[in-house]
Amino acid sequence: MVEMEKLQKQGVLLRITATALLILTLLLVRFNTQTKVLFLTLVKKATYRDLDPLFVLVWVDLAAAAYNVVHVLICFFFPIKEELGTIYRSLAWASYLVDQGVVYLVFAANSAATEASLLAVKGSNSFQWMKVCNRFTRFCYQVGGALFCGLLASIVLALVSSLSAYRLFRLYSTKQFLLLKKK
Amino acid sequence: MVEMEKLQKQGVLLRITATALLILTLLLVRFNTQTKVLFLTLVKKATYRDLDPLFVLVWVDLAAAAYNVVHVLICFFFPIKEELGTIYRSLAWASYLVDQGVVYLVFAANSAATEASLLAVKGSNSFQWMKVCNRFTRFCYQVGGALFCGLLASIVLALVSSLSAYRLFRLYSTKQFLLLKKK
Numbered sequence: 001m002v003e004m005e006k007l008q009k010q011g012v013l014l015r016i017t018a019t020a021l022l023i024l025t026l027l028l029v030r031f032n033t034q035t036k037v038l039f040l041t042l043v044k045k046a047t048y049r050d051l052d053p054l055f056v057l058v059w060v061d062l063a064a065a066a067y068n069v070v071h072v073l074i075c076f077f078f079p080i081k082e083e084l085g086t087i088y089r090s091l092a093w094a095s096y097l098v099d100q101g102v103v104y105l106v107f108a109a110n111s112a113a114t115e116a117s118l119l120a121v122k123g124s125n126s127f128q129w130m131k132v133c134n135r136f137t138r139f140c141y142q143v144g145g146a147l148f149c150g151l152l153a154s155i156v157l158a159l160v161s162s163l164s165a166y167r168l169f170r171l172y173s174t175k176q177f178l179l180l181k182k183k
Numbered sequence: 184m185v186e187m188e189k190l191q192k193q194g195v196l197l198r199i200t201a202t203a204l205l206i207l208t209l210l211l212v213r214f215n216t217q218t219k220v221l222f223l224t225l226v227k228k229a230t231y232r233d234l235d236p237l238f239v240l241v242w243v244d245l246a247a248a249a250y251n252v253v254h255v256l257i258c259f260f261f262p263i264k265e266e267l268g269t270i271y272r273s274l275a276w277a278s279y280l281v282d283q284g285v286v287y288l289v290f291a292a293n294s295a296a297t298e299a300s301l302l303a304v305k306g307s308n309s310f311q312w313m314k315v316c317n318r319f320t321r322f323c324y325q326v327g328g329a330l331f332c333g334l335l336a337s338i339v340l341a342l343v344s345s346l347s348a349y350r351l352f353r354l355y356s357t358k359q360f361l362l363l364k365k366k
Contacts, residue, residue, distance in 0.1 A: 050310065104341070107294070111291040112298035115296075116298050119302065126232075127315050158287070165349075166355070168352075169348060169349045169352035
């Protein structure tokens with residue numbers, strides 16, 4: 001049982017790391033602006049609102065960070081012991097399913113933002129879309145850094161979700177599908 | 184044990200479904216073309232090569248489909264019995280890790296292609312990127328259908344990867360971390 005508590009502590013540490021990375025990503029994207037004089041008095045300000053997927057990424061990361069904080073607080077203030085049986089199992093299932101949803105959501109938002117940013121870096125010849133990053137270089141580097149943090153956050157969340165899977169599925173028997181193991 | 188063989192059969196069925204959806208996606212994207220006269224003699228042909236993420240999606244889906252076919256063939260011709268212990272466990276770990284990698288890769292490729300296609304549908308005011316889909320309507324509808332199949336394939340692959348997690352982690356004890364369960 002001591003071993004299992006250590007495991008739970010490591011899960012909490014992973015969740016805190018993921019939350020920190022998610023918040024770092026969203027702050028880097030949210031407060032990223034660059035103002036440039038394009039032509040005489042024509043001034044253009046680049047913000048995260050210029051590209052929809054960056055806007056979506058900020059909200060998805062915020063939601064994922066909030067979920068992980070709530071999860072850690074619940075683990076801390078209302079620890080559910082394994083001896084509770086059905087309640088423990090229901091919570092393990094809920095935690096596994098929500099964790100899976102969160103990791104796929106964050107991963108999708110990050111991939112979409114990365115793809116849109118790549119288009120901003122390279123433009124598209126066939127569509128006659130101009131490059132944007134040759135004018136807003138600092139802005140683009142900061143987005144790049146944020147997306148890298150987002151990728152790290154996704155990897156940590158994938159680990160968290162594997163740990164949830166482990167905590168859930170080890171409860172079941174090796175002999176029959178979804179039959180509980182004897183103590 | 185009979186129950187477990189049924190589970191294995193369901194895993195194989197899921198993998199075949201995923202493979203079919205992946206191949207459908209890649210065929211829909213790969214053989215999608217539309218030719219349009221833009222202005223007098225200026226003819227433009229839209230193909231999947233016009234948008235990098237569609238090109239990447241075709242190759243990622245091909246690789247994922249090939250992996251799943253190989254996995255099913257191995258399960259069919261060289262079934263590994265659980266009694267083999269270490270070999271069974273190593274294979275279960277390998278299968279779990281590769282399945283996780285494949286589902287994240289397919290999911291990322293699909294999200295990136297979806298984001299790029301959304302940009303082609305809506306254009307971007309701030310970047311002065313033109314809409315493309317008002318000219319190549321049929322082409323865009325077909326890409327939309329392909330991306331929907333790709334999303335279904337991702338969901339089936341996520342189920343496959345959950346099943347791999349279940350088959351692996353049920354082998355372990357509830358008491359100590361990564362300690363094998365007694366028979």
